[in-house]
Amino acid sequence: GKMMKPYLVDSVSDYSGTILKQTRPEEWKQPISQATAAALTGMMIETVNDGTGSQARTSKVQIAAKTGTAEVVTDELYNAWFVGFAPADNPRYAIAVVIAGADKSGAIASRVARDTLLSALGL
Secondary structure, eight states, X not given: OOEEOOOXXXXXXXXXXXXXXXXXXXXXXXXXXXXXXXXXXXXHHHHHHHSTTGGGOOSSSOOEEEEEEESOOSSSOEEEEEEEEESTTSOOEEEEEEXXXXXXXXXXXXXXXXXXHHHHHTX
């Protein structure tokens, strides 16, 4: 795991659109070891392949994720969430989906995340 240095301005342009200054992503810190990051990624892959995020599974790309439900709305409705990334072996996109008032399975959040990631990846 690498933590990138945060920045607010991606680029500065003049009146004609010519970019005068472009921010370049920089590694800032390493919050966890590579071994820990690999183990966590493996667990997140299993969540999609055989766990609570199985509705995000697709043959087109390996997605890794953590799912959950929070803040019970009623006895039957929950706030379902899905946090993940793809491709799992070389992440290009990360996503967080929260669906208010979902059923307890939270499957809708997994499907929304899957479809959004596939679209972003052009698959």
